[in-house]
Amino acid sequence: MRKQKGFSLIELLIVVAIILIIAAIAIPNLLRARIAANESSAVSSVRTMNTAQVTFQSTYPTVGYASTIAALGPSASTGCTTPASSNACLVDWVVSQASTAGKAKSGYYFGDTPGAALNGIIPGYTLDGIPASVNQTGVRGFCSNEDAVIRFTAVGSAMSGGSAACAAYTALQ
Numbered sequence: 001m002r003k004q005k006g007f008s009l010i011e012l013l014i015v016v017a018i019i020l021i022i023a024a025i026a027i028p029n030l031l032r033a034r035i036a037a038n039e040s041s042a043v044s045s046v047r048t049m050n051t052a053q054v055t056f057q058s059t060y061p062t063v064g065y066a067s068t069i070a071a072l073g074p075s076a077s078t079g080c081t082t083p084a085s086s087n088a089c090l091v092d093w094v095v096s097q098a099s100t101a102g103k104a105k106s107g108y109y110f111g112d113t114p115g116a117a118l119n120g121i122i123p124g125y126t127l128d129g130i131p132a133s134v135n136q137t138g139v140r141g142f143c144s145n146e147d148a149v150i151r152f153t154a155v156g157s158a159m160s161g162g163s164a165a166c167a168a169y170t171a172l173q
Contacts, residue, residue: 031136038138041106042129043150043172045095049110049127050148052090060085064122065146067114070096107137113162126163143169 007015052072057065063085066072072088073096074080080089098105099112108129115124126145131138140152143166151169 035136035138038107038131039140039142042108042110042131042138042142045098045105045108045110046127046129046142046144046150048091048095049112050144050150052088053125053127053146054148055090056085056088059088062121064117065114065125066112067122067125069099069110069112069127072096104132104137107132115163124163126166128166142172 049069049072053065056063056072066085066088069091071086072091074089074093075087078087080087083089094103094105095110097103098108098110100109103109109132111128111130113126113128114122115126117123124146126143129142131141134155140154142150142152144150145163145166150172151166152172153169
C-alpha cells in the first residue's frame with residue numbers, strides 16, 4: 001500500500017471551517033473594542049475642550065468663550081507662535097480640525113455651539129462629539145456645556161442643538 005502525502009480535502013475543509021468559526025467569534029469583539037476605544041477618545045477630547053474653553057474664557061474675558069473649536073487650536077499658517085483669540089493654541093491641531101467632513105479624530109466629529117452673545121461677550125457654549133459613521137466608529141454621541149458635565153445620547157446622529165438639548169441627555173458616569 002502506498003503512503004499518502006499531504007492532507008485530504010475533508011481535512012482541509014475541517015480546518016477552514018474551524019478558522020471561520022473562530023473569525024466569526026473574534027471579529028465582532030474586535031469591532032466592539034474599536035468602538036469603545038473611539039468613544040473613550042471622544043470623551044477625552046470633549047474633556048480637553050471643556051478645559052480649553054475655561055482657559056480661553058479666563059485668558060480672553062472680553063471675548064468670553066470660544067465660538068468655534070478651531071479658535072481653540074493653532075493657526076493653520078503660523079502654528080502656535082502667537083496665540084490670540086482667533087487661535088488660542090489650547091487644543092492640538094487634530095482636535096481643532098475634527099469639525100469638518102473627512103477630518104474625524106478617532107472616528108468622531110466635534111462641534112461647538114456658542115451661546116448668544118451679550119454685549120459682544122459669549123457667555124456659554126455647547127460642545128458635541130458625534131460618530132463619523134454610526135455603528136462603525138461609535139454608537140453614542142457626547143455633549144457638554146459650561147457646567148463641564150459630559151452627557152451622552154444612545155445614537156449620536158446629530159449635534160445636540162444647544163445647551164438645553166444637551167442638558168436633556170444622560171450624564172456620563
